[in-house]
Amino acid sequence: MSLKHLIAGASLALALAGCATSNLEMTSLSPSQIIVLKKNEQTPDLEETILKQAEQSQTLILGEFHDVDADDYFAGDLLAKLKTRGYNNLGVELDYHSQPILDRFLEGEISDEQFSKETYSMRKGFLYFLHKAKEAGIKVYAIDSHDCHDGPDEIEGKVVNRDAQIYHNLEKKVFSDNPESKVILFFGAWHAIEQPSSKKCSPRSTGECRTEIGCGNPLGYFLSQATAGKNFSVVFNTYRAKSMSFQRKEDRRCDFPAWIGLKEGTDVDLITNPPVKYLEMEEMINPKEK
DSSP states (O other): OOHHHHHHHHHHHHHHTTOOOOOOOOOOOOHHHHHHHHHHSOOTTHHHHHHHHHHTOSEEEEEEOTTOHHHHHHHHHHHHHHHTTTEEEEEEEEEGGGHHHHHHHHTTSSOHHHHHHHHTOOOHHHHHHHHHHHHHTOEEEEEEOSBOOSSTTOOTTOEEEHHHHHHHHHIIIIITTOTTOEEEEEEEGGGGOOSOBOOOOOOOSSSOOEEETTSSOOHHHHHHHHTTTOEEEEEEOHHHHTTOEEOBGGGTTOOSSOEESOOBTTTBSEEEOOOHHHHHHHHHHSOOOO
């Protein structure tokens, strides 16, 4: 039997089982081609849409891609306007151990170069984003976690949900003082998903406890639960959102490892692209190969 027939048969079996996949397009495009696609897939009045939803929400999670500076530039320019809407706190994807370094950077005690060296944050866009947070007067918290700490899962050889640890850090640093605080979260796109996951974290036989992304529920899920649905989640990349994998609770009957393509309105509230001027800014500052 040919590979084509095998794929067709597998697809039919999945569909009959109620587990059909969505958008399995794996076409490889160059960075410049992806930027063209994003320029052609624009959300009208995007800034106004996000700000309006933010006013009605308690938490706003902006899901970016670490190699796309346009995400950081656009998000950075939103911060001052979000501050006027009550968002005084910002959680970022820096390990919680980095908080003293982050504080020194925001106080102007160390340079961009020194901060990048000590935190391994080499993205120009992220530095721009942090400077905009400082200008806006927003308190910035490093809440990522790559180890198991200060919690019931702090045992040897265990793999725990990284996003659960991130939310735990957010609770300690912000919500413990005021459960009604309005918070912006700026994290990688996967963390923005609001749906529960059926993928469990697998224990290890030896070694220190560590965290893992991709198993357990995402950060967006914890935010949605904690705020009684008053979380607004955005992913900044329509092209990559179509190929992201995520195993939803509803797919737990299936053997297929993960389901391809995020669903707007289900997994996250909005899938969009940064406005054209930010994409052009990235092209100018970080020219990529055609």
